Amino acid sequence: MVAQRKLFLGSRLKRLRRDRGLNQSAMATALGISASYLNHLERNQRPVTVGILLRLAEAFDLDIKAFAAEGGESGGADQLAEIFSDTMLADLGVSRAELIELSDNSPAVAEGVTRLYTALRELHRRPAEEGEGEGGADPRVLITPETWVRDYIQAQRNHFPELEDGAETLGGALGDPLSVAEPLRRRLKEAYGVEARVVDPEMLADASQHFDPQTRKLMLSALLRSENRTFGLAYQLALLEFGPLIERMVDMARPPDIGSRRLLHMSFANYAAGAIMLPYGKFLRAAEEHRYALDRLCGQFGANIEQVAHRLTTLGRAGARGVPFFMLRVDPAGNISKRYAGESFPFSHFGGTCPRWHLHAAFQVPGQTIRQLIETPDGQRFFTISRTVERPIRPDLSDDSLLAVGLGCDIRYASRIAYADGLDLALTPATPVGPACAICPRMQCAYRATPPAGRTLAVHENRKTISPYPFLPA
Known part of the structure; x- marks a missing residue:
């Protein structure tokens, strides 16, 4: 036996x-x-x-x-592998087995290593004059606010039950979600004496919205798209309705500095605004009914693609979970400005995305949805969709107004998603992707930008290979 x-x-x-x-x-x-x-x-x-x-x-x-599931801790090991692929550490030759053992048996130590490496990266990003002089840089603020807040939100799986409960009650009381802007404006006026109005952008300088607590006026830029004006109203209402709750949540999080505290406070208010516009129960039922079709959900709730996509990553309520999506938002230059995950996330923690994922191809077909099956080196498969979205502010005609959003989930959820219809998930080939070139073990990849750390290059002057950096197997 x-x-x-x-x-x-x-x-x-x-x-x-x-x-x-x-x-x-x-x-x-x-x-x-x-x-x-x-x-x-x-x-x-x-x-x-x-x-x-x-x-x-x-x-x-x-x-x-x-x-x-076996290998469920691979996320921690993958992150450590990315750290130990750095040229500063690569010569140590730390094996994958050692990293898995560290992640499994000493997660607090692994997290400490990650924090130290993150702080070092942030220090290197600073101008040379910073950190020079008496005392040097304050080690408590080496991790930037956006990095700290991103990691904190992800540690909570991007789901905050306290905000969900309050926002769902408030959002439900406002009535039809499609026409929620007027009830939001009325609630601000009647409950808090706040007058909301659209103003010329020149009045706000570089701001898209501004609230003056003395005059009780909320000014929204005329350049904001309609869905983003609605979100602006919901954001201000969230600050007023849930102020004490948000303060308690920030206190419990114990941010390391004032910048992180303010950014986390704003992030919680943004979260609550999305939950007001897209109340949990109603939104989850609609998402399941329409099988996560983005445009159907946008039409039903008066939201835009990015707002809906972001909301899909937050559906982690106990007893009422949605498909656990991950989401990225990138600009045409490849800079990642949003990164959220309801469950696992197959890409680099510190770097960008794999060029074989079709997220960036969305810019070539604006407004169209690109679907793709991808497979990570450990054999895990994900179903993904990518498409462009417009920036919240209408830019000048000379500016690029598009960003790209990618959504993905483990393939076992794909049958619940309308975009997977017509695909034979068992027979459709998956595109092999990796977390980052420096830790990707795939040998025959024409897109490789750097050789993997800890591997011996197999370059020969009389032979050119498909991969620009051929290397020997481990």
């Missing part, structure tokens, strides 16, 4: 507990086990049994198959 493989899921249990804000005693109580036994599980001194998995599913509304 073949013995069953034992499941050691310590780091996943730790991450789950931290994400839910629980100490070991509280989580052990929820699972009906002792705190010492949970401690053994988290330290991988005991395997996780089927009984424990079932209790986890009941207590925390988990997808046990995904939680217990």
Whole structure:
């Protein structure tokens, strides 16, 4: 009789507990086990049994198959692999097995390594004069606010139940979501004495909207597109309705500096604004009914493609989950300005995207939806869609007004998505992609921009290969 493989899921249990804000005693109580036994599980001194998995599913509304899947911790190992591919560390030759062991058995140490590397990268991005002089740079602020906030939001899987509950109640009370702008304006006026009006952009200088708490006037730029004006109203209402809640959430997050605190505060208000415009229950039902067709959802809720796409990454409510999408937004130069994930994310944490993913091809066919199956080096497959979106502000005619948004999910969810209709998911070939060239193990790739760290180049003057950087197998 073949013995069953034992499941050691310590780091996943730790991450789950931290994400839910629980100490070991509280989580052990929820699972009906002792705190010492949970401690053994988290330290991988005991395997996780089927009984424990079932209790986890009941207590925390988990997808046990995904939680217990072999290689479920690859995200941490992938991030570490990217760090150790840096030229400063590549000569150490740290193996994939060592990185997986570190990620699995010492997740806090792995996170510490990631924080230090992130801080070092941010320091290198600064002008040379910064950090010079007496005392040098303050080590507490080496990680920029946008990096800290992005990582904090992702650690929560981009879902905040407290904001969802309040925004759903408020959004539902406003009435028809398609014509929500007028109820938003009326609520601001009647409840808070705020008068909202559209003004010439010259009055706002470089701002798209501005609220004056003294005069109680909210000014929205005439250059804003209609859906973004609506979002601006919802944003201001979120600041007023949920101010104390947002302050408590920011305090609990413990941002390291004032810049991170302000950016997190704004991010929470943005999140709440989206939840007001697209109330959770209504939006999830519509998304399932229309099988995640973006244009149908835009039409039903009076939102734009980017707003809907972003909202799709937040549907993580216990007992009422949507398809767990990841999302990126890029400009024509390839700069990533948004990066969110409801579950796994197959691309680089520190760099850009794989050129074989068709996200950037969306700029060649504006307004059209590009669908693609991609496969990562570990064999995981994702169904993705990409399309262009317009910037919130109508730019001058000389400016480029387009961005591109990519959405993706594990292939096991593809049958729930309208864009996958007509594809035989079992027979359709998947495009091989990688997380980043410096850590991608694919040998025959004509798109490779850099050789993989820790591998020996196989360049020969009498032979040119498909890949510009051929290398020897590990």
